[in-house]
Structure formats: structure tokens, C-alpha cells
Amino acid sequence: MPNRLLKKSAGSLLTLSFISFVACSESQTVSLTAEDFRFVPNLVRVSASFPLTLTVYNAGREMHDFDSPILLYASVKPSSERTSKSDRPGIVLEPGKSVQLVMSPPPGTYLYICRRKGHANMTGTLIVE
């Protein structure tokens, strides 16, 4: 009986490491820069087949937001970026700061914006296909 248990758990371990290997080797990375007052690039195309690591860097002198409700809902934020306030959507980026998000969005077209007053031109589109 103990022998059977051992074999079973060894099998599960193998399966787990195989899955994480696939996830690590097949991923895609996109870097966005928030400038004063635009996102660069403002059009991104990615594949829906692989997880996406999205980095947003604030290269400007102003505070900027990165908001895309549907994308952010499906993403894993670093614990330092989690806030208990749900009334303020999106991620606030101080000048020189960046945030990294890992997500697997379904195919679709996602708008990303900065919600700050006067930053209405800061928009971009992420196309997942």
C-alpha cells in the first residue's frame, strides 16, 4: 500500500512539472511605455494561444494610470500593487515606476487608457487573436 501511494504521487509530480515547463517556454512579453501624454505603442497584437506578460513603465514626469477593466480582471497583479480600495480602478504609476502583469486574455480587442484629468488622449488597443 505505501508503495502504491508513492508511485501515484511521483506521477502527479511529473505531470505538474511538465505543465509548468510548457507554460514557461511558450509565453509572450509586451512592454508598454506611458509617456506625457500617450502610450507607446498604442496598438499591440498578441496571440491568444500563450500567456502574456505585460509590463507598463511610466517614462513621463506625470503620474499615469493604466486601466483596462476586462484585462485587469483576468490578470495577476503583484501583491504590492493590490489595493483594498475598489473605487479606484486601474493601476497608478508614479514617474519611473513600472508594473508587470501576467494574463491569459481570450481573443478580443481590449482598450487601455489613462483616466487622469487631461490625459484623454492616452489610449491604446491590445488585440488578442
Ligand SMILES: [Cu+2]
Ligand atoms: Cu496619463
